[in-house]
Amino acid sequence: MTDAPNDNGSETKLVAAPQEQPSALMMWLGLADNSFTRQKTVKFGDPTAVNSGRLYSFITVIFLLLLWWVTTSQGWVKPIYWPSFEAVGNRLTKLYEQGFRNVALWEHVYISVYRVLTGVFFGAIVGIPLGFAMGLSSVARGLFDPIVEFMRPIPPLALIPLIILWLGIDETAKITLLFLAALFIMIIAARSGVSGVKISKVHAAYSLGASKFQVLKNVILPNALPEIFTGIRTAMGVCWGTVVAAELVAAEKGVGSMIMIAKNFLQTDTVVIGIIIIGIIGYAIEMLMRLLERWLIPWRGKG
Amino acid sequence: MDDADHNGLSVDKVSMVFTLPGGGSVHALNNVSLDLASGELMSVLGPSGCGKTTLLNIIAGFLAPTEGGVFLNGHQVTGPAAERGMVFQQGALFEWLDVRKNISFGPRMMGKSKKEWGPKVDHLLDIVGLGDFGDKPVYQLSGGMQQRVALARCLANDPDVILMDEPLGALDALTREKMQGLVLKLWKETGKTIVLITHSVEEALFLGERLIVMAPRPGRIHREYRLPFAEQGLTISPREIKASADFVEKREEILSMIWEMEEEIMGRASA
Numbered sequence: 001m002t003d004a005p006n007d008n009g010s011e012t013k014l015v016a017a018p019q020e021q022p023s024a025l026m027m028w029l030g031l032a033d034n035s036f037t038r039q040k041t042v043k044f045g046d047p048t049a050v051n052s053g054r055l056y057s058f059i060t061v062i063f064l065l066l067l068w069w070v071t072t073s074q075g076w077v078k079p080i081y082w083p084s085f086e087a088v089g090n091r092l093t094k095l096y097e098q099g100f101r102n103v104a105l106w107e108h109v110y111i112s113v114y115r116v117l118t119g120v121f122f123g124a125i126v127g128i129p130l131g132f133a134m135g136l137s138s139v140a141r142g143l144f145d146p147i148v149e150f151m152r153p154i155p156p157l158a159l160i161p162l163i164i165l166w167l168g169i170d171e172t173a174k175i176t177l178l179f180l181a182a183l184f185i186m187i188i189a190a191r192s193g194v195s196g197v198k199i200s201k202v203h204a205a206y207s208l209g210a211s212k213f214q215v216l217k218n219v220i221l222p223n224a225l226p227e228i229f230t231g232i233r234t235a236m237g238v239c240w241g242t243v244v245a246a247e248l249v250a251a252e253k254g255v256g257s258m259i260m261i262a263k264n265f266l267q268t269d270t271v272v273i274g275i276i277i278i279g280i281i282g283y284a285i286e287m288l289m290r291l292l293e294r295w296l297i298p299w300r301g302k303g
Numbered sequence: 304m305d306d307a308d309h310n311g312l313s314v315d316k317v318s319m320v321f322t323l324p325g326g327g328s329v330h331a332l333n334n335v336s337l338d339l340a341s342g343e344l345m346s347v348l349g350p351s352g353c354g355k356t357t358l359l360n361i362i363a364g365f366l367a368p369t370e371g372g373v374f375l376n377g378h379q380v381t382g383p384a385a386e387r388g389m390v391f392q393q394g395a396l397f398e399w400l401d402v403r404k405n406i407s408f409g410p411r412m413m414g415k416s417k418k419e420w421g422p423k424v425d426h427l428l429d430i431v432g433l434g435d436f437g438d439k440p441v442y443q444l445s446g447g448m449q450q451r452v453a454l455a456r457c458l459a460n461d462p463d464v465i466l467m468d469e470p471l472g473a474l475d476a477l478t479r480e481k482m483q484g485l486v487l488k489l490w491k492e493t494g495k496t497i498v499l500i501t502h503s504v505e506e507a508l509f510l511g512e513r514l515i516v517m518a519p520r521p522g523r524i525h526r527e528y529r530l531p532f533a534e535q536g537l538t539i540s541p542r543e544i545k546a547s548a549d550f551v552e553k554r555e556e557i558l559s560m561i562w563e564m565e566e567e568i569m570g571r572a573s574a
């Protein structure tokens with residue numbers, strides 16, 4: 001901003017009314033709005049005017065930890081219902097050093113994650129082409145629609161008994177369950193990705209001399225990628241929940257089996273650790289997928 | 304009509320009836336005939352719903368007419384092809400590709416190597432004033448810039464005919480005027496046959512060597528004009544032409560013609 005002398009010789013300052021910038025810390029804590037939001041007069045009902053409120057998140061976490069500490073150290077809850085801090089800490093060290101039932105802690109986590117990735121992988125490999133076929137051909141749509149629409153509302157867990165009857169409780173059975181959980185999500189995602197293409201894009205491609213196959217490869221596929229990615233993200237989340245539940249029913253390894261077996265030995269501390277690990281991994285998967293998405297599909301929503 | 308030796312675009316007694324899913328039908332076009340010599344620029348005006356887009360879609364080959372046919376250089380149009388390029392109003396760029404990849408789409412689909420299309424695409428980028436934007440994703444460009452990409456993409460394919468449906472409709476007035484100049488320049492330089500649909504009477508008058516005004520229900524050609532303004536526009540400034548008595552008179556004449564049609568539609572609708 002420059003000060004320019006005006007006709008009268010006196011100086012006119014072209015300076016906006018000073019705006020005090022809140023500190024970065026205040027903004028990070030959610031105690032101050034960014035300068036743009038502060039200029040808004042309508043805030044109630046404007047979703048962008050609601051900030052993270054991070055300070056309050058800290059309050060919640062600290063309160064919960066305090067509650068934990070007080071109730072257990074005072075002996076208000078018995079260790080069998082909820083373990084003390086020390087018990088959990090000691091157990092974690094022990095699990096880390098000795099593993100659980102002769103299997104390292106990281107291996108329990110690894111095997112669960114591995115099952116999810118395998119299930120989602122095969123679900124995508126089979127589901128994406130099927131979804132494409134359903135979006136592109138009446139025959140394929142007609143053939144598969146009854147199956148897809150029937151399976152869509154059935155929670156994967158309801159399939160466990162059948163799968164145990166058919167395939168037993170070995171690794172194949174678990175992967176099959178996760179495959180099915182991912183499959184229908186992927187079919188539906190791919191199908192809606194295909195159906196969502198703007199006809200003017202398809203027309204433009206044909207008018208530029210593209211063949212059917214080229215339209216499929218260069219227009220319909222990239223256009224469907226954002227939806228497909230959302231499908232993969234959803235499938236990961238659903239499969240993570242499903243694998244834990246499946247391991248609760250029957251498995252020797254995996255986070256789910258770990259907490260189930262621990263329960264049988266009344267090792268509540270191990271159960272709590274397992275639950276925390278499940279939460280953290282589920283959250284990490286979601287965050288990782290969002291990151292990947294921003295990196296791989298930067299054009300999402302920009303059509 | 305003897306189509307075999309006709310060089311250019313001809314629309315021959317085209318009628319289009321849409322059958323509605325719930326029964327009933329819409330007579331979108333009735334007996335529309337047109338002949339465009341190679342290199343002519345024709346603009347198309349008409350009230351909303353008079354069948355302009357339908358006509359363009361038939362010429363492009365996206366729709367088969369109920370009756371009649373479209374011929375280009377003697378052969379009948381049966382589907383979309385690279386000889387007839389299309390510029391849509393908006394949203395027809397491929398947002399997953401950068402500007403250069405969008406423009407080179409046609410040549411790449413035809414299996415041409417980068418050596419072949421590279422210099423041409425660079426040249427087109429310069430012509431439409433996007434020399435520095437080749438590597439930008441298209442969604443980072445403004446609306447006017449995106450339409451210039453759409454124009455360049457169409458030209459990169461070297462079509463015989465360029466079909467435009469409201470190509471400048473989504474732009475602000477100033478950008479629109481600038482783009483009109485660009486269209487005029489490109490038309491003269493490339494000698495393409497162009498059919499341009501627009502809602503702006505001024506734009507239709509300024510750009511069209513020929514102009515047709517369509518009437519609705521059923522969609523048909525109402526009046527045809529031959530205009531001098533596009534030719535003048537190459538030497539005289541656009542503002543001057545648009546202010547000339549001749550231009551203003553034509554503009555008012557066509558405006559009131561379209562107004563009357565609109566009022567008739569409203570009258571019929573409320574009757």
Ligand SMILES: Nc1ncnc2c1ncn2[C@@H]1O[C@H](COP(=O)(O)OP(=O)(O)OP(=O)(O)O)[C@@H](O)[C@H]1O
Pocket residue numbers: 321322323329330331349350351352353354355356357358522
């Ligand atoms: N696919 C379709 N099915 C049924 N009716 C249609 C279809 N496409 C267009 N119509 C009808 O045909 C008529 C002409 O439509 P068209 O889109 O060609 O008009 P237009 O002149 O381009 O209008 P606008 O200026 O608003 O773009 C309208 O009455 C419209 O409702």
Ligand SMILES: [Mg+2]
Pocket residue numbers: 355356357
């Ligand atoms: Mg239209």
